[in-house]
Amino acid sequence: MTDLIRIFPAYEDVFYDDIENHKKYFLPICSINLKMIDPSEDQWLHIVSVKEIYEGCVGENKSEYHTQFTKADMFGFDVIDGKYKFDADWNYFSAHTEIFPEDYGKNYSDAEIEYNMNDAMYQLKKEYYQKHNKLYDRDFNRPGLEVYDIRRLERLRKLTFEDLEKDGYSEYAEKRLQNKIFGIFEELNTNALPLEECNFGGENLIEKPFKADGTLMDYIACLEGYDFQQNSADQVFLFYDKELKKAVICLEYT
Numbered sequence: 001m002t003d004l005i006r007i008f009p010a011y012e013d014v015f016y017d018d019i020e021n022h023k024k025y026f027l028p029i030c031s032i033n034l035k036m037i038d039p040s041e042d043q044w045l046h047i048v049s050v051k052e053i054y055e056g057c058v059g060e061n062k063s064e065y066h067t068q069f070t071k072a073d074m075f076g077f078d079v080i081d082g083k084y085k086f087d088a089d090w091n092y093f094s095a096h097t098e099i100f101p102e103d104y105g106k107n108y109s110d111a112e113i114e115y116n117m118n119d120a121m122y123q124l125k126k127e128y129y130q131k132h133n134k135l136y137d138r139d140f141n142r143p144g145l146e147v148y149d150i151r152r153l154e155r156l157r158k159l160t161f162e163d164l165e166k167d168g169y170s171e172y173a174e175k176r177l178q179n180k181i182f183g184i185f186e187e188l189n190t191n192a193l194p195l196e197e198c199n200f201g202g203e204n205l206i207e208k209p210f211k212a213d214g215t216l217m218d219y220i221a222c223l224e225g226y227d228f229q230q231n232s233a234d235q236v237f238l239f240y241d242k243e244l245k246k247a248v249i250c251l252e253y254t
Contacts, residue, residue: 007184072207079240128165
């Protein structure tokens with residue numbers, strides 16, 4: 001893996017301040033140095049996802065907290081010293097209840113359970129990556145995680161990366177990872193092409209980060225969200241504007 005890409009980076013390396021709140025809502029997936037696209041640009045950017053992905057669009061019912069670059073399934077960040085600062089009010093998010101083992105007997109909504117499922121799966125796949133230096137590429141067939149109550153969270157949290165190592169071989173999963181750029185990206189826009197000219201053109205994005213002059217931010221990369229959490233967007237897009245010092249993440253479902 002090139003030293004210009006960092007997989008599962010630490011929160012402290014991704015977010016500029018208020019680590020506690022950024023950690024409450026976001027999942028750091030990878031960091032990219034723009035030298036990969038332009039050798040003269042020594043700038044770190046980050047692809048992040050969110051924990052509360054479950055049904056509908058994140059933030060769709062919180063329009064009062066939307067900003068120019070934070071809307072439904074779109075999250076804007078100020079880029080400060082190579083790190084991110086969320087550009088909207090934290091009330092933009094809906095789910096943030098952490099479920100502790102001693103509270104499994106209480107009643108929780110599906111959204112609250114899935115928020116915790118996403119975090120637990122992220123931690124599990126992060127441990128697997130740190131052990132094997134590659135994304136999880138086996139057959140994750142566990143019917144016990146498909147039940148519709150809190151038991152699925154309890155069962156997921158009991159899994160370790162050693163359990164994943166025992167999973168069956170999957171030719172499909174192996175080839176899928178082999179086809180990814182650097183084993184992670186669906187697309188890395190090294191030619192700095194306009195979005196509409198790329199293989200992943202964002203046709204199903206609900207919102208796109210248009211600037212005040214009506215032009216679209218530069219498209220940097222996209223990857224498949226399911227490699228990192230339980231429920232996710234099919235594609236997670238990263239956009240960036242150097243003058244505005246803004247990075248934007250967009251979620252796409254296809």
